[in-house]
Amino acid sequence: MNRALIYFALAGVAAVLQTVLMPLLLQGDYKPDLVLLLVVYLGLHEGPWRGGLIVYLMGWFFDGVGGAFPGLNGFVMLAIFLAVRGIVTRVNTESSILLLLLVMAGTIVQGFLFAFALDFFRQDISVSSQIAWQLPVQLLLNFVAAVVFLKLAVWLQRTFLPRRDLPGLRKLDSRYES
């Protein structure tokens, strides 16, 4: 229960950063998707039922600050979570490189699912070309955000929780260790 609350609090912080701070710092309508990072992390380190429920509820929460279609973020986030769960037994979940790769793959899957859910279910909307156009910039932004997150997480852990291991941050590559 405590962990779930922490995840929701992190999602809340990410939502506020993405809606208020990022638009002032970055030009245009682009902003890194910090919640996607959280979803990938949950996919790597939480069980399917508990994690799935948290991610789906998080998606509903996110509908209140992003997009105009109730249930869309929940569907997309759940799909990404389940996709990560699908490969989790075959990979080393402690690898930070894996987290970076999954964030990149998650960005592509996210773009595809948004395009599918809107173009297929709403005949009057066509977003696929716009999403394809935006995808490279979004990939770059999410990659940079993931690298910064890893550096920051390691620093925070060492500063405030030196004796405690956080899942996924135990055996980091030397490049992310400070």
Add this chain to the structure above:
Amino acid sequence: MWEWWQRNRPLLLGAVLLLMALLWYSINLRQQDETNFPERMVLILTGPVQAGLNQVIRGAADVWDHYLYLIDTEQENRTLLENNRKLSAILAESNEVRLENERLRRLLDFKEAQELATLPARVIAEDATSWFRTITIDKGSERGVVEGMPVVVAEGVVGRVIRSSPRFARVLLITDASSAVASLLQDNRARGISRGKGERLVFDFVLRQEEVRVGDRVVTSGMGGVFPKGLIVGDVQSVDRQEFGLFQAIEVIPAVDFSHLEEVLVLLRRPQ
């Protein structure tokens, strides 16, 4: 059979969960014009935090702009004075047109169009994703803001309210892909639909035989029941009249600079 079920259970359950989520999204598409309970709760919870943070950041930026970054101020001042003179001339001219218009109205015994009540609001947040174009404003249903109300600035149309809570509301910008505004060309009155396409708009369903030029002004037609007639949408940027097909491909640059939206006006008129 049991073995097969045991082996494929996670996959099947995952697929069922995903299908249920997709089904729920699909059902919600029918009621997407109303604010549901979770969305209202999110607006109530995040609104004050967003408003507070926005005020702090804007305050810091204001200090920077007014006291620490005065290098270009003199040049800017000269440009503004020049612009002021030009605008005064235009205003005098438009006053003449307005007076003439009023005389003609009286002459034809037209009823004076009733002024719409407006409510100023401050933009406190943008959409959380890069894929959609929405903003959050600091006025909600307590001040009469409900779903479907048009939102404008002096330059033109901004969008319409799609979600509202007692103190905050979310506005779908006209540049969002799911936005469609019934519009017409100001000069030749050709009708069409302005759809959002990222930073631009496309003006759909304008017949091939219509004469459209780059720079033509696009305004709302008042046909959709959301926006009053005559609000500025944008200017034609490019026209592609293909060899075949019924319609032209027209791109429009919005009149509003959405990257610098700080205050907006909500037209307190319910959608018809």
